[in-house]
Amino acid sequence: MKDRQFSRRDFFYLCLGGGLLAASYPLARVISQSRAGNKKQAFAPTPSNTLGPFYKKGAPRTERLIERNEPGVPLLVTGRIINTDGQSLPTATIEVFHSDHHGDYDNQGFHHRGQIPVHDSGEYKFETIMPGQYDDRAQHIHYVITAPGHKQLVTQLYFETDPKFAGDPDTNYTRDNLVWHRELIRPVTKVAKGGVSYSSVVFDICLEKA
Numbered sequence: 290m291k292d293r294q295f296s297r298r299d300f301f302y303l304c305l306g307g308g309l310l311a312a313s314y315p316l317a318r319v320i321s322q323s324r325a326g327n328k329k330q331a332f333a334p335t336p337s338n339t340l341g342p343f344y345k346k347g348a349p350r351t352e353r354l355i356e357r358n359e360p361g362v363p364l365l366v367t368g369r370i371i372n373t374d375g376q377s378l379p380t381a382t383i384e385v386f387h388s389d390h391h392g393d394y395d396n397q398g399f400h401h402r403g404q405i406p407v408h409d410s411g412e413y414k415f416e417t418i419m420p421g422q423y424d425d426r427a428q429h430i431h432y433v434i435t436a437p438g439h440k441q442l443v444t445q446l447y448f449e450t451d452p453k454f455a456g457d458p459d460t461n462y463t464r465d466n467l468v469w470h471r472e473l474i475r476p477v478t479k480v481a482k483g484g485v486s487y488s489s490v491v492f493d494i495c496l497e498k499a
């Protein structure tokens with residue numbers, strides 16, 4: 290993965306100014322549109338995935354997991370937390386953590402770890418860098434999501450551009466045998482604005498009711 294220097298402040302400003310959260314989100318897959326006399330949409334819950342050994346409690350509440358001028362490919366992750374009825378869950382708590390661009394976790398502190406604020410709309414966002422591969426693992430970000438009245442979800446976000454998938458995640462996603470579900474591998478959009486380049490990924494999350 291090619292390293293790149295960037296200004297964290299400029300990147301954050303760009304994300305806010307770009308109105309990315311106002312964009313239309315491809316919400317979780319609709320599994321049934323309507324039934325006779327019932328127009329309520331039902332959404333498929335996001336698949337779970339392993340927590341792994343590197344989770345730490347107590348991560349700071351933040352939308353920025355990176356330091357100024359940190360090496361790595363800048364990454365913006367956005368999404369919305371909903372339940373299987375399609376209701377937004379602004380009371381949800383999202384914890385994320387991932388490795389640095391070399392594939393190493395910060396097990397002493399909280400670098401690349403955070404509790405991500407969820408806005409009234411149920412939307413969330415955070416800026417970071419693309420994680421590196423380690424061992425035989427594809428690039429990934431760990432998620433732990435809780436919301437009152439809903440089952441806790443532990444899962445991982447993966448990236449279609451990961452070299453591990455050789456450009457064909459439909460065929461190759463099992464090259465990492467911890468990628469249990471193809472749908473956890475999300476498209477990556479390359480964005481270039483105002484002299485700043487970054488990758489953007491949308492990861493909507495759907496929780497089951499308890």
Ligand SMILES: [Fe+2]
Pocket residue numbers: 341343429431
């Ligand atoms: Fe991991």
